[in-house]
Amino acid sequence: MGIVSQEAILELQALMDSVEEPLNITFQNVHQGFRAETLVRFLKAREWNVAKAHKMLVDCLHWRVQNTIDDILAKPIVPSELYGAVRDSQLIGMSGYSREGLPVFAIGVGLSTFDKASVHYYVQSHIQINEYRDRVILPSASKKHGRPITTCIKVLDMTGLKLSALSKIKLLTIISTIDDLNYPEKTNTYYIVNAPYIFSACWKVVKPLLQERTRKKIQVLPGCGRDELLKKRWVRIITQCRK
Numbered sequence: 001m002g003i004v005s006q007e008a009i010l011e012l013q014a015l016m017d018s019v020e021e022p023l024n025i026t027f028q029n030v031h032q033g034f035r036a037e038t039l040v041r042f043l044k045a046r047e048w049n050v051a052k053a054h055k056m057l058v059d060c061l062h063w064r065v066q067n068t069i070d071d072i073l074a075k076p077i078v079p080s081e082l083y084g085a086v087r088d089s090q091l092i093g094m095s096g097y098s099r100e101g102l103p104v105f106a107i108g109v110g111l112s113t114f115d116k117a118s119v120h121y122y123v124q125s126h127i128q129i130n131e132y133r134d135r136v137i138l139p140s141a142s143k144k145h146g147r148p149i150t151t152c153i154k155v156l157d158m159t160g161l162k163l164s165a166l167s168k169i170k171l172l173t174i175i176s177t178i179d180d181l182n183y184p185e186k187t188n189t190y191y192i193v194n195a196p197y198i199f200s201a202c203w204k205v206v207k208p209l210l211q212e213r214t215r216k217k218i219q220v221l222p223g224c225g226r227d228e229l230l231k232k233r234w235v236r237i238i239t240q241c242r243k
Contacts, residue, residue, distance in 0.1 A: 005043075011050045012039045016057070023061040029070050030061070032139050034148045041150070045184035045213065060182045073131055077121055085116035086125050094137065095155070101145040102188055103137050103152045110161035110194070114168045126175050130183050151188040155225070159194040166205055173209055180211050190218045193225035 013035070019027065031038035046052035064070060077083040091108030098104055114122055133152060141149040179186070207215060221228045
């Protein structure tokens, strides 16, 4: 990390030292003891512009306070039948760790229907997954490896993808915006696997909705991606090849 970067970190840190108490409390839930790494994430998201990174981070903290994000893990989706329906139609699960210790999440994009509940519940579920990752999984991985682990890897499985998925573009845009503004630079790489021929048409619609920094992290792998993933960093296979 260069001198300019270190200066930017120190400058942003000084600005954050003066935030009011409610924001400072929620900031602790954001950085989980890895304050410098968190400042770097927001600086990267704003191309190392300290003023813009500071505004982004403070806006994020206000969003957390206004929406009681610190308590969201204690707010289950009820009744249990509704929670089950949301999870069955929003396919995501943790599938292991990379060789570097980064948590790996597999997301069944193609088979996720997002049609069993209102947008509100899918957004709530998504934020809860983010918070569990940031407050439980990543701190646990950091402790295990004795170093800060503040990002993850996502494998997006496009099996079963249909053009009708574009009808959920509003929900996906809301979720993408939440991640861009409040959870920046939390994903190291996105691997797309099992992409059917229809994927290119869907990608043309979705691509413009993503931040440039996010688009640069996306890699489309051939087939199920087994060989490529093993060559890169995988501990174990987390996707299934089509027969």
